Amino acid sequence: MNPVTTGSGWLSGISLEVRCLCVISFISAVGFGIQSPAIPVFGQSLGVGSAMVGLIIAAFPLARLLMAWPGGVLSNRWGEYRLLVSGLFIMAAASVAAGFSRSAEDLLIYRGLCGVGSVLYSISAMSLLLRTTDPGHRGKATGLFMGAYYIGTVSGPAIGSIFVDLSVRLPFIIYGAGAGLAGLVALILLRNQRHAQRKDKASGAVPTRVRDALKLASYRSALASNFSVGFAVYGVRVSVLPLFLLTVLNQPAKWIGIGLTVGALAQTLVLPKAGQLADKWGVKKTLLLGMFSVLLSFLIIQLGHSLTAYLIGLAFMGLGTAFCTTSAAVAAGNAANGHGGTVISTYQMSADLGMVTGPILIGYLAEHYSYDLALACTAALLATALITAFAIPKTTSKATSNDAKA
Numbered sequence: 001m002n003p004v005t006t007g008s009g010w011l012s013g014i015s016l017e018v019r020c021l022c023v024i025s026f027i028s029a030v031g032f033g034i035q036s037p038a039i040p041v042f043g044q045s046l047g048v049g050s051a052m053v054g055l056i057i058a059a060f061p062l063a064r065l066l067m068a069w070p071g072g073v074l075s076n077r078w079g080e081y082r083l084l085v086s087g088l089f090i091m092a093a094a095s096v097a098a099g100f101s102r103s104a105e106d107l108l109i110y111r112g113l114c115g116v117g118s119v120l121y122s123i124s125a126m127s128l129l130l131r132t133t134d135p136g137h138r139g140k141a142t143g144l145f146m147g148a149y150y151i152g153t154v155s156g157p158a159i160g161s162i163f164v165d166l167s168v169r170l171p172f173i174i175y176g177a178g179a180g181l182a183g184l185v186a187l188i189l190l191r192n193q194r195h196a197q198r199k200d201k202a203s204g205a206v207p208t209r210v211r212d213a214l215k216l217a218s219y220r221s222a223l224a225s226n227f228s229v230g231f232a233v234y235g236v237r238v239s240v241l242p243l244f245l246l247t248v249l250n251q252p253a254k255w256i257g258i259g260l261t262v263g264a265l266a267q268t269l270v271l272p273k274a275g276q277l278a279d280k281w282g283v284k285k286t287l288l289l290g291m292f293s294v295l296l297s298f299l300i301i302q303l304g305h306s307l308t309a310y311l312i313g314l315a316f317m318g319l320g321t322a323f324c325t326t327s328a329a330v331a332a333g334n335a336a337n338g339h340g341g342t343v344i345s346t347y348q349m350s351a352d353l354g355m356v357t358g359p360i361l362i363g364y365l366a367e368h369y370s371y372d373l374a375l376a377c378t379a380a381l382l383a384t385a386l387i388t389a390f391a392i393p394k395t396t397s398k399a400t401s402n403d404a405k406a
Contacts, residue, residue, distance in 0.1 A: 013137035014144065018129050020189045022148040024182045025125070028088065029149045031178025033156015034163060035095065038171040039111075045168055048104040056108050058356070063115025064122075065352040071123040072345025076207045080128035081186075081193040087120030088183035092176045099172030117179070119352075123345045128193065130333035130344070136279055139286075142329045143275020143322075150268040154261070207341040218283055219335035219343075221388040222328040223350045225291060228385035229324050230351030232294060232378050233317060235358025237263070241301070241310075244371050251307050259314045266318030274322040278330050284392040286327040291386040293320025295379060302375040331392075 043053035075083050094113035101107040125145075133141040163170045213219045242256040278286045293316050301313035328347070336343035358378075366374035 013134060014141055015132040017132040017190060017193065018141045018145065020185065021125050021129055022145055024088070024186055025145055026148040026152045027178050027182040027185070028091070028121070029152025030156045030159070031095075031152075031175035031182075033153045034159050034178070035171045035175040036156065038163070038168055042101075042168045042172070043104060043107065046101070046104045046107065052104050052108075056104065056111055059108050059111040060115040060118070061352055061355050063112040064119040065349060065356055067116050067119045068123065068345045068349035068352060069342065071120050072342035074120070075124050075127050075345070076339075076341040079193070080124040080131070081190055083120050084124035084128065084190070085183055085186050087117045087122075087124060088179050088186060090114075090117030091121065092117075092178075092180035092183060094176075095172050095179060096176035099169040099176065119345075119348070123348060126329070126333075126348070127336075127339070127341060127344050128190075130336065131339060135334065138330045138333050139275040139278030139280075139326050140272070141275070142333075143272045143278075143326045146275075146322075146325055146329075147268055147271040150264060150271065154264045154268060207339045208336045208343050210342050210346050213332075213335040213343045213346075216335050217388075217391040217393065218331040219347075221287060221385075221392055222331040222335070222347060224385040224388040225287060225324050225328045226332075226347055227350040227354040228291075228382050229294065229321055229328075230354025231358035231362075232298065232354075232382055233321050234351065234355040236362045236374075236378050237314070237317065239359035240362050240366050240371075240374060241314075243366065244301075244375070245307075245310060248371050249305065249307060249310060251310075255307060255310075259311055262311055263314035263318035263321075266315045267322045268318075270319050270322040271326065275326040277323075278327040282394075283327045283331045283334075284389060284394065286323050287331070287389045287392070288386065290320045290323025290325075290327060291382065291389055293317070294324060295382040295386055296320070298375055298379045298382065302372060302379070 039057055040053050043056050071083070091114050094110045094117060098107055098110035098114065101110060129141055129145055130138060163174060238260065241259075245251050245255055245259065246253065274286065274290075297313040297315075297317035297320060300309050300316060304310070304313065332344060332347040362374045362378055365377060
């Protein structure tokens with residue numbers, strides 16, 4: 001592990017590599033946010049219906065899901081540096097190519113390639129973060145890294161809406177340029193990590209196997225938490241809840257964007273502090289707090305049946321997600337002993353699986369039965385994940401690499 005930087009500021013204990021990763025995360029997230037509003041508009045301009053547009057949107061998370069495990073294997077074999085740079089340049093090339101798509105099929109393929117590049121980048125970035133951060137600062141480092149990403153995703157769509165009016169293809173090219181710039185930053189500023197994999201092998205360090213990590217209650221709870229958050233927050237929140245707002249609460253469409261912004265801002269503002277508390281309180285307390293807050297948010301929305309309850313619920317959802325993502329990432333990093341690879345790729349794959357299945361299953365229940373049943377089933381899943389966190393042994397004030405002191 002590389003030594004971390006010293007000092008008494010808010011970046012104390014954060015390695016230069018992690019600081020670089022935060023910059024890269026922000027740049028790539030802004031580009032992703034700029035592109036997001038253009039996808040459905042571009043799809044329709046190519047003369048296809050809503051089903052094909054939905055498939056184009058789904059191509060990105062599906063590709064991430066399918067490539068997550070191979071990405072973890074490649075991370076162990078090639079090292080984080082090579083995989084991170086390759087992933088960013090794949091994203092850049094595929095996005096620019098998507099901007100020049102002549103058919104919906106072209107756009108579908110290039111969106112899938114963007115997903116491939118994205119998962120290679122995210123697995124290697126998280127693995128590098130964990131390896132270059134002291135166990136006692138992993139929560140803080142994760143909070144800063146994720147916070148940089150969400151600042152980018154919050155600001156990106158507003159910028160993207162401007163470019164869509166100029167050209168529906170322009171946001172894809174800008175995203176490609178942003179990913180390419182992030183790749184250059186990584187290529188130059190992280191070049192000291194080129195031979196880190198060889199040093200690990202020479203020292204006899206062996207990446208943790210998934211089956212060994214699964215023996216830890218903290219890792220199993222991290223998987224359950226990540227799946228349920230992917231299912232409920234990144235899936236149901238952006239697909240079913242907006243329809244609940246329109247059809248059940250009978251509110252104008254403008255509140256969809258306002259509600260999502262409220263949740264995103266709450267999550268972004270709390271992430272750095274949530275990471276620090278994960279280091280201070282331990283994984284169990286912060287994961288329980290996060291899962292309870294996300295569960296409470298769905299209950300507020302379902303039982304409140306008002307616009308006020310909807311907005312309050314989304315705010316609680318953002319707060320809870322900040323604690324869930326940071327503490328679960330620390331648990332996964334501790335289980336991997338800071339080496340990443342397939343342990344981290346499996347952890348990330350759980351969220352992608354939830355994000356893909358959530359809108360489908362809960363959307364089906366809402367359409368064919370009722371929104372109350374759909375939201376109740378979502379709450380039941382969150383409650384199940386919450387229960388798994390109680391199995392984590394009592395935590396100490398600082399993160400360690402085993403369950404006895406998780």
